[in-house]
Amino acid sequence: MGTAQPCARCQQTKPTSHHFEGPVCRSCFGKAVRTRGRCPACGTERLLPGRDEHAVAVCRDCAGLDRDFSCERCAHEGDLWPGRLCERCTLHDLVARLLADADGRPQPFLAPVMAAVVDTDRPRSRLMWVRSPHISRLLEDLAAGRVPLSHDGLDAAPVRTAALLRDLLMDTGVLPRRDRQFLLYQRWLADRLAAVHNPDHRQLLRRFDTWHVSRRFRTKAAKEPLSQSQIKYARNQISQAAALLAWLDRRGLDPGQCTQADLEAWHREHSNTAAQMFLRWAMHNGCMPKLKRAAQASGGRPQAAPPYVPEGQLARVLRDEDLPRRTRVAGTLVLLYAQPVTRIVNLTTEHIADDGAALTITLGEPPMPVPEPVAGLIRDYLNTDHHRLPYASARSRRWLFPGRQAGQPMTARALQTILRDAGIAPGVGRAEALRRFVEHTPPPVAAKALGYTDFTTEQAAADRGVTWSRYAAGGHGHRPPP
Structure with a gap:
């Protein structure tokens, strides 16, 4: 590290170790060797580490810099690592070394693993990840055969260590695809059951999970990815069931000895909704007597919310080119x-069909035609922004809104934040859009087209004051309301 002196670019007094038009601190150097684009002086697309007299980024030739930023192996300009190699070549060599056998030779059966790890749009981020001790050790264990190249093998590794590698291997087809949230749930469940000391309780909880919770998850995961909220709810129900069994045990009771008075005492001490899923399952399967469960508190059906989405807001989302296309597409779907x-986050590009003349989107049955200008907005997003996401591991383009983890969609929380930052309240906006939709479309038709239940769309119609008498029998269109 050099002597502390004013940086020629940021003017802050810091240790400097590089010299361009003057001493440059490490932060400004890092920014310089990652700035790429068209040089305004010569018009060449390349690295722009230099500065002209107006402090505009230019290439090394136009800036008169003697320093060469080209990789010795591939000639790519950028930040050079030991051996004057770029980040991508350094990453390649590091992974090849970690996945080699005892004699330093590449393992042919691990070639897909290497391709999955090295293939990234941001090699620097991936390089930092591979250099972490836990990841390096896991890759070496795969090469040595200490960890089998399988889901069961990765299950033995720490969750955070194996998560990204598993996503990469599933995304590239090295491992069969499994639902990521379900895998995390299963890891959590194993730890949670291990903490239950009563073997009879542990066995009953395992039965509850096997025949109810996980069984439903597998069915749902076969259709679409599980959400974090679904997993959170199931974990909560398992924990509440364990708490109920422990509570009964402290009273000297087995589940089969629970009386109506005991159940009412449990609800008084906890809540009317505590362990409801487990209670329903246990009573249905003869693990507990058939008792009267507490009625869940209800304030009645909520009154219709005042219209939140004015005509101008949807128009703004469709026309405001200052908003990112991703935000505009997501906002339109809401x-x-x-x-x-x-x-929305579980939609894939396969839900969009475009024959050049007409564009449709499948949200339920049948696919819905998408009118202009929405169709044009979606086309522009798919043809441009969707393929230029800057995420290190978002290489899978099957998702309409790819996430940062390989093969995974954006999280609902992340998309919700994006929409709120754009002035869109997703929950209220969606509810008002549904009410507007059923003004023009019979509730059963709207339910099928949008992927809702009949009950939900009928409630929306009732909130809007719409009755069945308005609709004639027969076919109805599925176009969104004007």
């Missing part, structure tokens, strides 16, 4: 098609 963010 404000026009009444889709919740938990469903």
